[in-house]
Amino acid sequence: MTDSPTIAQKAPFPVEVTEGKTYFWCACGQSKRQPYCDGSHKDTGFEPIKYTADSSKKVFFCGCKHSSKKPLCDGSHSKL
Numbered sequence: 193m194t195d196s197p198t199i200a201q202k203a204p205f206p207v208e209v210t211e212g213k214t215y216f217w218c219a220c221g222q223s224k225r226q227p228y229c230d231g232s233h234k235d236t237g238f239e240p241i242k243y244t245a246d247s248s249k250k251v252f253f254c255g256c257k258h259s260s261k262k263p264l265c266d267g268s269h270s271k272l
């Protein structure tokens with residue numbers, strides 16, 4: 193069983209992603225480089241989630257880490 197992730201912020205991070213580029217979203221909430229993984233998940237039981245952009249566009253990466261559509265925000269932050 194994994195503990196709950198740390199809430200980095202109760203709002204998404206809007207990011208202009210680039211087609212074909214890969215991003216590693218922080219799932220544990222401990223990274224200092226939100227919304228991306230910086231290696232701080234060591235010992236937390238969490239691993240980053242890989243996201244590859246299928247087109248260049250603006251996406252909203254989940255900041256609360258409780259989305260059911262990780263790594264993207266699904267509105268769950270409003271219920272925390």
Ligand code: FES
Binds near residue numbers: 232233
């Ligand atoms: Fe959070 Fe890597 S620092 S998943």
Ligand code: FES
Binds near residue numbers: 204256259260266
């Ligand atoms: Fe996590 Fe919106 S920021 S669901």
